[in-house]
Amino acid sequence: MSCPFVREQPIAEGARVIRRVFRIQRILRDRQDPLAQRDSVLIERYRFSREGIIYITTLLDPYVKSSTRRSRALTTAQTVCIALRFFASGTFLYAVGDAENIGKSAVCRAIRKVYLALKQFLGVFVVFPSHVRPQVVKQGFFAIAGFPNVIGAIDCTHIAIKAPPGPNEGDFVNRKGVHSINVQVMCSHILTSLRWCVTPCATSPMWKPNGQDQCMTQESSESQAFLHYTGAYDGILLGDRGYACRRYFLTPFPDPNPGPQTRYNAALARTRACIEMTFGQLKERFQCLKGLRVAPDRACDIIVACAVLHNIATIRLERAPVVEVQPVDDLQPVHLDQPSGRAARDRIVQNNFAY
Known part of the structure; x- marks a missing residue:
């Protein structure tokens, strides 16, 4: 029976015991330590596990470490995590700063450092032919x-x-x-990138409606080695119809005949699907690559960093993002096939797909 002189509602002792047993212990984490989170949270925010972030921090420490601890300078781990959060989200700098409890200017400097x-x-992690x-x-x-x-x-x-x-603003407008x-x-x-060629400036215009990929191949210094291919790696590259067929660089038949040529085209499409998967994983892992709000020269540096x-991430077997199906870009065939390229393509069809 409750006492009429006490206004507080009585609490059963049994309920108090149950609350004490099921009470969740509060954990006060250090805001200065971005790694004081579960791996699932780190992967969601930074796209890397704790071990992966520690590896990147150790790798970049000589380059991004603050020379002084005055004015509460950011640690190397904080600097790396700020940049990784921007790469992973692609959001505005002030939003990254609000999430990491620092100012917008400090976020900008940290991203640039990284x-x-x-x-x-x-040249260490992007190696041709591979690691x-x-x-x-x-x-x-x-x-x-x-x-x-x-x-x-x-x-x-x-x-x-x-x-x-x-x-030069018009030189950056593509055909879309x-x-x-x-x-x-x-x-x-295994979806690791082997070579990158970024075309940021007006010397290589983007407006190439039919043969933009072919022109990139001719203009990139990396591809010049293949234009004068001497068999150093004894292998071939696969491309789509946006490229010309060469001895080292095979492309699909524009109008394949039923049988071996059709089987050749199907095998080539399945084999080179890995490059589309690489693009998909890259843009899903680093959302900033879906749209960069920076100058072209800085955009090129960010692309290379990603x-x-x-x-x-691929070498360390980090969790891969779910890749959305990319729409097929219908390209007109480039009728610049070299005789040596057609001969190499016919030879592979005869030896491997004529059954």
Whole structure:
């Protein structure tokens, strides 16, 4: 029976015991330590696990470490996590600053430090023909659809940017009417990028309605080695109809006949699908690549940094994002096939698909 002189409602002792047993212990985390979270939270925010972030922090520490601890300077881990959050989300700098409890200017400086540091490792993590022996790469490609002697797949993708000021603004408009940077990528069978060619400036116009990929190949310094191919790696590249067929660079038949040529085209499409998967994983892992609101030269540095991070994530077997199906870009065939390219294509059809 409750006492009439006490206004508080009585609490049963049993209920109090149950509350005490099921009470969730509060955990006060250090805001200065971005790694004081579960792995699932870190992957969602930064696209890397705790071990992956520690690896990147150790790798970049000599390049991004603050020279002083005055004015509560950011630690290397904080600087790396700020940049990774921007790469992963692609949001505005002030939003990243609000999430990390720092100012917008500090976010801008941290991101710049990190992408310039990652740029130094382009030749370490983006290597042609691969980090493994060429024979392993060929076997990996052959296991996909039975296409022989393939050492890489190549294609181009456009990274949208904001319209740059100045007289060269029109040179960045692609054939879809969007300001973008044309990026040519070569990848392996495990979706690691092997070569990157970024075209940021007016010397390589983007407006190439029919043969934009072919022109990228002719203008990129990386592709010049293949234009004078001497068989150093004894392998071939696969491309789509936006490229001309060469001895080292095979493309589909524009109008295949039923039988061997159709089987050749189907095997080539399945084999080079890895480059489309690479683009999909790259843009899903780093959402900033779906639209960069920076100047073209800085956009190119960010693209290169994301390429290095993508290879690090792939090599370390980090969790891969779910890739959305990309629409097929209908390209008109480029009728510049070389006789040596047609002969190499016919030879592969005869030896591997004439059954």
